[in-house]
Amino acid sequence: MNKKQQTRCFDVIVLGGGAAGMMCACTIKKKSVAVIDALTKPAKKIMVTGNGRCNLTNLNCDSEFYNQNIDKFLERFGERETLMLFAKLGLVTYVDDEGRVYPISNSAKSVVDVLEYGARNASFFLGEKIKDIQKDKESFLVSFGETTLRAKNLVVATGGNCSQILDMLGVKYKEFVPSLVSLQSKQTRDLNGVRISNVLVTVTNSSGEKKSERGEVLFRENGLSGIVVFNLSSIFARANDFSGNISIDLLPDMDRKAVERLVEQRKQLDTTVDKIFVGMFANAVSNEIFKQSKINTNKSCQRLQEKEISILADKIKMLEFEVEGHLGNNQVFSGGVPLENLDEKLMYKTIPNLFIVGEACDVDGVCGGFNLQWAWTSGHIVGEALC
Ligand SMILES: Cc1cc2nc3c(=O)[nH]c(=O)nc-3n(C[C@H](O)[C@H](O)[C@H](O)COP(=O)(O)OP(=O)(O)OC[C@H]3O[C@@H](n4cnc5c(N)ncnc54)[C@H](O)[C@@H]3O)c2cc1C
Numbered sequence: 091m092n093k094k095q096q097t098r099c100f101d102v103i104v105l106g107g108g109a110a111g112m113m114c115a116c117t118i119k120k121k122s123v124a125v126i127d128a129l130t131k132p133a134k135k136i137m138v139t140g141n142g143r144c145n146l147t148n149l150n151c152d153s154e155f156y157n158q159n160i161d162k163f164l165e166r167f168g169e170r171e172t173l174m175l176f177a178k179l180g181l182v183t184y185v186d187d188e189g190r191v192y193p194i195s196n197s198a199k200s201v202v203d204v205l206e207y208g209a210r211n212a213s214f215f216l217g218e219k220i221k222d223i224q225k226d227k228e229s230f231l232v233s234f235g236e237t238t239l240r241a242k243n244l245v246v247a248t249g250g251n252c253s254q255i256l257d258m259l260g261v262k263y264k265e266f267v268p269s270l271v272s273l274q275s276k277q278t279r280d281l282n283g284v285r286i287s288n289v290l291v292t293v294t295n296s297s298g299e300k301k302s303e304r305g306e307v308l309f310r311e312n313g314l315s316g317i318v319v320f321n322l323s324s325i326f327a328r329a330n331d332f333s334g335n336i337s338i339d340l341l342p343d344m345d346r347k348a349v350e351r352l353v354e355q356r357k358q359l360d361t362t363v364d365k366i367f368v369g370m371f372a373n374a375v376s377n378e379i380f381k382q383s384k385i386n387t388n389k390s391c392q393r394l395q396e397k398e399i400s401i402l403a404d405k406i407k408m409l410e411f412e413v414e415g416h417l418g419n420n421q422v423f424s425g426g427v428p429l430e431n432l433d434e435k436l437m438y439k440t441i442p443n444l445f446i447v448g449e450a451c452d453v454d455g456v457c458g459g460f461n462l463q464w465a466w467t468s469g470h471i472v473g474e475a476l477c
Pocket of ligand 1 (some may be wrong): 105106107108109110111125129132133134135136138139140141144145146147197218219220247248249250252255300380420422447448449452458459460461462463465
């Protein structure tokens with residue numbers, strides 16, 4: 091250790107002052123806590139969540155919205171307990187039609203403010219990049235700048251993609267892969283900016299696994315986006331391969347036969363085939379149907395053949411795009427420390443007094459407040475274990 095290095099002792103060191111780390115620091119009572127973060131303000135990432143409004147949880151929280159069963163943790167500290175705790179800290183919230191909870195101020199800053207208030211007894215070391223982590227018989231030693239902190243307990247709350255920290259500690263983890271992300275496709279250029287609602291989207295990854303969800307899709311110049319696409323992107327992340335296929339059923343409330351009948355009826359329109367879907371789909375969507383159908387659209391509707399009507403119906407039920415990657419700006423990472431390697435208190439089984447919380451665990455959920463809920467759940471469970 092460098093001569094100038096100063097050592098300070100705490101009961102608990104929390105690595106990362108994000109959602110999970112701050113919840114942990116808020117929960118620990120009667121113990122000295124140090125929170126270290128590379129950023130200059132605590133919980134900075136929360137500021138961008140929910141488009142700046144912070145969708146902090148969801149009243150329908152359940153394991154079905156996560157990559158695995160986390161019931162035993164949600165039963166101990168789920169959305170109700172979270173909201174009670176936030177209310178105690180002074181946060182006033184409201185719930186939307188889909189159970190998503192937001193601060194009444196519609197500002198993520200309110201969530202950050204009450205977390206800072208809750209963690210007011212902790213010592214913060216901000217803007218600090220961790221150089222080294224050591225463990226001796228009794229404690230962990232965490233070094234940054236000219237400071238070393240020593241504590242019996244260490245909480246890793248450094249979020250997704252924290253392989254460097256986990257490697258320093260010799261902790262085993264599944265590779266971190268971007269998830270909840272827009273999907274890349276070369277075929278969407280002509281649809282750029284188009285939004286289609288109430289469609290059924292099905293993705294298939296390279297291993298043939300499928301997942302479907304209904305809702306809205308937003309086309310971008312180089313791919314597809316929107317909450318449904320984000321949620322479905324997780325099956326590519328789990329396979330660690332962003333290649334496959336995305337297909338869109340434009341009329342999910344009609345079966346294939348009914349769609350064919352509908353196209354058949356539109357043969358009566360006194361126009362050319364390229365106008366057959368006017369009043370039904372946006373022009374760019376109709377053009378994509380024609381492009382994928384490869385039929386001649388310059389002739390009159392009356393001249394459409396049975397086979398062509400069948401192809402058009404197929405495309406309305408299954409407009410297809412090849413997925414060739416993702417577009418970055420992911421909301422979470424899949425991967426992290428498997429829950430099997432952690433005990434009931436989220437302590438790493440083979441390294442006593444080392445706890446893992448938040449996105450550093452191999453837990454990820456869909457959009458809607460579920461990821462922050464895991465941060466609150468895991469942060470609180472560890473905070474209680476350390477009280
Ligand atoms: C744009 C966007 C919008 C989102 N919206 C929502 C939403 O509305 N609802 C929802 O539920 N989820 C949302 N999420 C996901 C949610 O933000 C995360 O799941 C959650 O923040 C994870 O909490 P965490 O504490 O594990 O990690 P983080 O919040 O990422 O915190 C980790 C902290 O550790 C620090 N850190 C990392 N490495 C080091 C290091 N080496 N040394 C020191 N410090 C380090 C980081 O600076 C950071 O402050 C969104 C994510 C994004 C990107």
